[in-house]
Amino acid sequence: MLEKKQWSTCDACTHLKTTINPDDTGESPYTLETWFCVAFPDGIPGDIYPGGYDHRLPYPGDRGIRFELKDAGEGLLQEYERRVPEKQRTRDVTETAREHAKHRDLLLDRRTLMAERLAEAPSLEIPVREDGAPAVLNVGSARWLGVTTNGTPARGWRIPEDCTGWERITLDRLVSDMSDDTMLYIDEQGPLLPVRDIRR
16 A cells, blocks of 8 residues: 655755665665755655654754755645644654664764775776766766676666676775765665765
């Protein structure tokens, strides 16, 4: 049975970005995608989506970056206000925000382990296009690049539709060639590793 849509200010926000969640277990439709934005680059808190908290209000950890109406977003915002009770929109999120921070820290720890795997791998390979450039794929709002540490190409990069083959690359060159927001999909496992995390 399909679950009822959960409304959020994110639906009407210009900052919203989404991509496929490689960690999805299929237990909930709300984990099929990762929702993220400039306020929450490591994932939008569940309080806001799907929880319905109004992010026109402050939320711990948002660094002062709040909801900003996207073009033609008025109708979505009005629908959110109509469907989500004010008590739910304005509730105290102090405790649940702490839980989100713990969840984010666990994610960052997992990313650190992924970065260490790259650094310790005897060789790295990435998909390349005919001109030799990395075969970056747009997956929703994110840019993904497959990386293998074991010589097994990721199935998401089909040959020749998406790349002409896989080539070895050093970690230094990989980091220098990619933008901070490029998501590395390593050995077909989550979590995605943003290049910015390796540069830290």
